[in-house]
Amino acid sequence: MSSSSAVPRRGEKTDAAAIKPPMRDALVAAAFQLFLERGYEQTTVDDIVALAGVGRRSFFRYFPSKEDVVFPDHEGCLADVTAFLAAGDDADEPVQRVCEAVRLVLRMYTENPDFSVQRYRLTKQVPGLRAYELSVVWRYERAFAEYLRRRLAGRPDGHLQADVVSAAVAAAHNNALRSWLRSDGKGDVGTEMDHALGYVQTAFGTPPARPGQPADTEDVVVLVSRRGAPLWRVVQEIEATLTQD
Structure with missing residues (x-):
């Protein structure tokens, strides 16, 4: 028998924190166990606290609502993003800084892929959770926009640029993240994220340097188009040129 499983001697104190998970984590684990067994709508807060072995007051000390227990890590992550x-x-470079900040959100998901995939499946099934998730995304987007408004203040349409870029960063992140979640957390999400955020930086900021290209070297693209060509065709040609290796 290993020492970790030995029965403590009489009078010897045990380290409860080493045996039981923190109460917050225990509540999340109990909630997801019940969500998987019974379904989200059929599970009540009373069910969760009964399985976790705590009282209702303990639950609401950590989570304002049942929805919040599904997204237990976003408050801390949002604080990290804001501090960054x-x-x-x-x-x-402001757009690049926001692209780096959103990677903190990705890291939160990839640190616990099993939980992230479970939550993704659950959220797809429950309309109320999808609405809650949108409110979470909006809070990140607002943090990005507030930073960009400060950095772009004084530029023509600075506030407009800030709002558009923050929405684009959130959309690029979500596109790569959801692709990874649909693969059950087994895809190469880092490469997907680089590709998605590369679009944002190319469109709104300083494009990432290509392999072998010094960071301080300008990459100039000259496009020749037929006079009178429709605008959509010109934009299509520019996009094709910019994405060439």
């Missing part, structure tokens, strides 16, 4: 953006300085 605030720690930047004027030397940072």
Whole structure:
């Protein structure tokens, strides 16, 4: 028998924290166990606290509602994102800084892929959770926009640019993330994210340097188009040129 499973001697104190998970984690684990067994709508807060072995007051100390227990990690992640953006300085390229910030959100998902995939499946099944998830995404988007408004203040249409870029970063992140979640967390999400955020940086910021290209070397593209060509055709040709290796 290993020492970790030995019965404590009489009078010897055990480290409860080493035996039981923190109460917050225990509540999340109990909730998801019941959601998988019974379904989200059929599970009540009373069911969750009964399985976790705590009282209702303990539940609401950590989670304002049943919806919040499905997204237990976003408050901390949003605080990390906000702090990361605030720690930047004027030397940072603002669009790139936001693209780096959104990778903190991706890291939160990839640190616990099994939980992230479970939550994705659950959220797809429950309309109320999908609406809640949209409100979570909006909070990240607002944090990006507030940072960009400060950095782009004084530019023509600075606030408009801030809102458009923040929405684009959130959309690019979600596109890559959902592709990874649909693969049950087994795809190459890092490469997918690089590709998606590369579109944002190319469109709105300083495009990422190509392999073998010095970071301070300008990459100039010259496009020749027929006079009178429709605008949609010109845009299509520009996009095709920019995405060539």
